[in-house]
Amino acid sequence: MIHVENLSKYYGDFCAVDQISFDIERGEIVGLLGPNGAGKTTTLRMITGYFKPTSGSILIKDHSIKDEALQIKRLIGYLPESAPLYHNMLVYDYLQFIAGIRGLGQEKSRSRIRELVDLCSLDQIMHKTISQLSKGLKQRVGLAHAMMDDPEILVLDEPTSGLDPNQIVEIRDIIKEIGKEKTVVLSTHILSEAEATCNRLVIINKGKIVADDTTRALKQRANEEYTLHVSFNKADLAEVEREIALVNGIKNIRQIETGGMLHLKLTCFSDHDIRSEVYATIKRSDWELTEFYRETESLENIFRELTTEV
Amino acid sequence: MVQIIHIAKKELKDYFISPIAYIVIALFLLLTGWFFFATFFLVGQANMRTFFALLPAIFSFVIPAVTMRLFSEELNIGSYETLLTLPVTFNDIIIGKFLAGVLFVAAILFSTFSYPIIIATLGDLDWGPVIGGYLGALLLGGAFTAIGLFASSLTRNQIIAFIVGTLICLALTLLNTMLFLFPDGIVKAIAYFGATTHFENIAKGILDSRDILYFCSIMVVGLFGANLAMQEKN
Numbered sequence: 001m002i003h004v005e006n007l008s009k010y011y012g013d014f015c016a017v018d019q020i021s022f023d024i025e026r027g028e029i030v031g032l033l034g035p036n037g038a039g040k041t042t043t044l045r046m047i048t049g050y051f052k053p054t055s056g057s058i059l060i061k062d063h064s065i066k067d068e069a070l071q072i073k074r075l076i077g078y079l080p081e082s083a084p085l086y087h088n089m090l091v092y093d094y095l096q097f098i099a100g101i102r103g104l105g106q107e108k109s110r111s112r113i114r115e116l117v118d119l120c121s122l123d124q125i126m127h128k129t130i131s132q133l134s135k136g137l138k139q140r141v142g143l144a145h146a147m148m149d150d151p152e153i154l155v156l157d158e159p160t161s162g163l164d165p166n167q168i169v170e171i172r173d174i175i176k177e178i179g180k181e182k183t184v185v186l187s188t189h190i191l192s193e194a195e196a197t198c199n200r201l202v203i204i205n206k207g208k209i210v211a212d213d214t215t216r217a218l219k220q221r222a223n224e225e226y227t228l229h230v231s232f233n234k235a236d237l238a239e240v241e242r243e244i245a246l247v248n249g250i251k252n253i254r255q256i257e258t259g260g261m262l263h264l265k266l267t268c269f270s271d272h273d274i275r276s277e278v279y280a281t282i283k284r285s286d287w288e289l290t291e292f293y294r295e296t297e298s299l300e301n302i303f304r305e306l307t308t309e310v
Numbered sequence: 311m312v313q314i315i316h317i318a319k320k321e322l323k324d325y326f327i328s329p330i331a332y333i334v335i336a337l338f339l340l341l342t343g344w345f346f347f348a349t350f351f352l353v354g355q356a357n358m359r360t361f362f363a364l365l366p367a368i369f370s371f372v373i374p375a376v377t378m379r380l381f382s383e384e385l386n387i388g389s390y391e392t393l394l395t396l397p398v399t400f401n402d403i404i405i406g407k408f409l410a411g412v413l414f415v416a417a418i419l420f421s422t423f424s425y426p427i428i429i430a431t432l433g434d435l436d437w438g439p440v441i442g443g444y445l446g447a448l449l450l451g452g453a454f455t456a457i458g459l460f461a462s463s464l465t466r467n468q469i470i471a472f473i474v475g476t477l478i479c480l481a482l483t484l485l486n487t488m489l490f491l492f493p494d495g496i497v498k499a500i501a502y503f504g505a506t507t508h509f510e511n512i513a514k515g516i517l518d519s520r521d522i523l524y525f526c527s528i529m530v531v532g533l534f535g536a537n538l539a540m541q542e543k544n
Contacts, residue, residue, distance in 0.1 A: 048395045051544045073397040080395070084388030086320075088328055100316045101396050145392070 001026045001153065001183045002047065007056035008207075009042050016042045018207035019056070024200075026152075029179035031198030031215075032187040035307050039207040040187035041081055044157050047185065048078045060153065074103075077151035081158050083142030087131035091122060091141055094130060095148070102149040116144040119174060135162035143171065147178070154178060156186040160193055172197050191299045195219075201299075205307040221302055225251060226270050227295040228278065231263040235287035240264065243281050249274045261290065313398045317406025318413070321380065325414050330376075338372050338418050346425070356433025358426060362443040362513040366483040366506050369415075369447075369454050374475030376414055377458030378468045380407045381536070385466035400540050404533050408459055415451035419444060438515040446512030449525035450505060454479045456532025463539040479505075482528075 002024040009017040017039040024030050032040045045051040047058055049069045058065040060072045086094060095116070099109030117123050120140040125133060130141065139162055146154060159175065160168045175184055175197050188194050194201055194215070201218055203211040211218060232240065240262065241253055249272030256263040268274055275294065282289055325331040346361045353360070384390040393403065426440045454475075461475035462468075485504035492500050501507065505528075508521040 045391070050391055050394050070397055070399060073395060076395070078392075078395040080388065080391045082388070084390075084392055086324075086389050087387055088324060089320075093323070097316065097320050098396070101313060101398065103312075103397070 001028075001061060002185070003059040004043075004047070005057050005059075007043070007046060007058060008054050009039075009046060009051060010054045016207055017046070017053075020204070020207070020209050021056075022202055022209065022212055024183060024185060026183050027179065027181065028200055029175065029184045029186070029198045031194035031201045032185065032204065033189070033191070033194050033201050033303065034187075034204040035189060038204045038307070040189075040204060041157055042207075043204070044078075044155055044185065044187055048076055048155050049073055050078075074149075075151060076153045076155055077146035077148065078155045079139075079142045079146040079157060079159060082135070082161065083138045083145075085130050085138065085142060085145065088129060090127055090129055091133075092126045094141065095144060098145050098148050104149055112148065112150075113144075116147060119147070120144045121170075136164060136167050139163055140167070140171075143174070151182070153183045153185070156184065158188055159186055160188070160190070168193070191303055195299055203303065203306055210306040211302070215299075218299060218302060225267055228266040228268060228275065229263065229291060229293050229295065230266065230278065230282070230289070231261050231291040233261060233288040233290050235262050235285075237262055239285075240287065243285065244278060247274050247277045247281060248272065263291075313402040314406040314409065317398070317403060318409040321407055321410030322413055325376075325410070330379075331414065331417070334372060334376055335418055335421050338368065339421060341368055342422065356429050356435045358429065358440055358443060359513075361422075361425060362447065363510075365447050366450060366509055367480075369451060370479035370483050371476055372418070373411075373415065373451060373454040374458040374461060374472045374479060377411050377455055377475060378462050378471040380411065380459055381462040382466050382468045382471045386468075394544075400537055404459070404463075404536050404540070408456060408529075408533060411455035411459060412448075412452050415455060416448060419447055419451070439513065442515035442517065443513040445517075446509050446521075449512065449522065450509045453482075453505065453525045453528035453532070456529040456536075457482075458532075460532045460535040460539065463536040 004023070005021045006019050007017060007021070008015065008019050020039075020043065032043060034040050042051065046053050046065070047060070049065055049072055053065075060075060063071045063075075065072055086097075089097070092113075095113050096109065099113060104112055117126065120143050122137075122140060122144060125137055125141075130138060133141065139159065143156075143159065146156065154175075156175070160171050163171060172193070175186065178184060179197075179199075186197070198215055200214050201211070202209060203218075213221075230244075237255065241264075244250070244264070244266070245253060249269050251267040251269060254265045254267075256265055266278070279292070282292075342361060342364055345364050346358075349360060381390070384393060426435060426437075429435050430437075457478050458471075458475040461478065462471040464474065465471050482503065482505040484506075486501060486506045489497050489501055489504075502524070505524075508524045511518055511521045
């Protein structure tokens with residue numbers, strides 16, 4: 001669907017995107033991940049035809065961005081960062097303008113706008129000017145704008161920034177729903193979001209791709225070790241440490257200060273699941289167990305590892 | 311073509327849903343009305359010559375004020391990015407915005423139609439020069455709109471766009487009165503660039519293809535400049 005080869009972009013001498021290549025298939029939800037200034041937005045802007053690449057090529061459904069920019073723009077729905085829309089227009093007028101320019105007929109545009117209003121829950125704000133809207137509401141109008149003619153490819157630049165937690169969940173659901181049949185490329189620097197929505201992640205740092213894999217594979221890579229947390233109400237630190245240390249597969253044990261309670265953090269090798277053994281140890285004693293859980297696996301470790309300099 | 315109409319419609323609507331349109335029209339009527347009718351009854355002639363003579367100078371300020379937002383505002387709020395990723399070409403955008411500007415100038419001119427109607431009731435008005443004058447005014451307005459559009463495409467700051475536009479328009483307007491500054495050999499060539507004489511010819515009712523060509527070429531140059539400025543940006 002999207003084929004990017006040796007793509008570079010220079011701003012003067014500054015290299016924002018450096019020789020990146022990747023392929024995106026139909027039906028994938030791909031997250032472009034990276035710290036601020038990594039080149040995420042620049043890459044998306046080149047894919048959508050807003051910026052001209054300094055070198056390299058982008059093919060979208062066999063259309064080259066150099067010669068057939070117009071066809072490509074018809075295939076892509078794009079939501080730029082922080083949804084810059086015409087602020088003096090009414091939401092309704094704006095959507096109608098977009099429908100017109102996207103080539104929807106009068107009948108079609110009316111029904112499509114109605115669908116989008118339901119999908120993005122805009123019914124309360126249709127007759128407000130865009131400048132009056134809060135950031136989250138604007139973002140939703142922007143999403144409706146991007147999805148106007150049901151594009152085959154949806155490109156979203158930080159789609160959930162500025163939204164409240166409920167809206168974030170809503171938007172994620174919308175994106176996942178669309179991703180079932182369409183291709184979605186989104187950029188974000190929020191790891192949990194990428195993890196929740198995308199089935200593939202491309203991590204960029206300083207304009208270069210440092211990782212490109214399915215979310216699951218990246219997560220596995222991230223977790224050569226995992227962490228168990230146990231806390232006790234009444235227990236003797238020395239005794240607990242001595243007993244638990246007998247369990248095989250623990251790398252180290254650290255005590256975490258929590259007022260009155262004994263909270264231990266066990267770092268374990270991921271090839272052993274030692275939870276049952278630890279529990280058996282606890283059962284044999286008379287310690288009063290208050291908490292026992294495995295820390296959820298996250299991409300944070302690998303992200304930090306790949307995007308910070310050593 | 312369809313896209314041009316969509317853009318022109320949107321821009322024109324923008325003028326009339328905000329107070330700009332009404333303020334500019336009111337200001338224009340106030341200025342022309344005052345300067346025109348202040349001497350009209352003293353001269354006692356039923357024609358609009360003084361009105362049309364005022365136009366180049368007044369347009370030099372009014373039109374850049376109308377066009378300054380066309381690109382600068384988009385660049386400033388970032389909607390330029392949204393616009394460029396819609397299925398439109400640079401020329402669709404430029405011509406659409408230009409058309410909206412010209413239609414707005416036409417609306418300004420339309421608001422002065424009461425003048426010839428009033429004058430015709432006062433005396434024997436020769437309609438030829440009046441029609442020629444309005445035609446010339448539209449051509450002049452179109453040329454200045456193209457210049458203003460170009461100025462607007464250069465910067466995200468509307469004030470700068472306004473000043474640059476005004477400077478170019480004013481230079482073209484005043485060029486004919488500055489000819490004594492130039493050496494004899496090039497006076498004729500320089501004189502051709504002045505907008506006032508070309509406009510006055512048409513306003514007299516003389517439709518010379520050279521004058522029409524002059525205004526059309528200014529429009530083309532202005533729009534082409536805007537196109538270059540857009541290409542430069544990405």
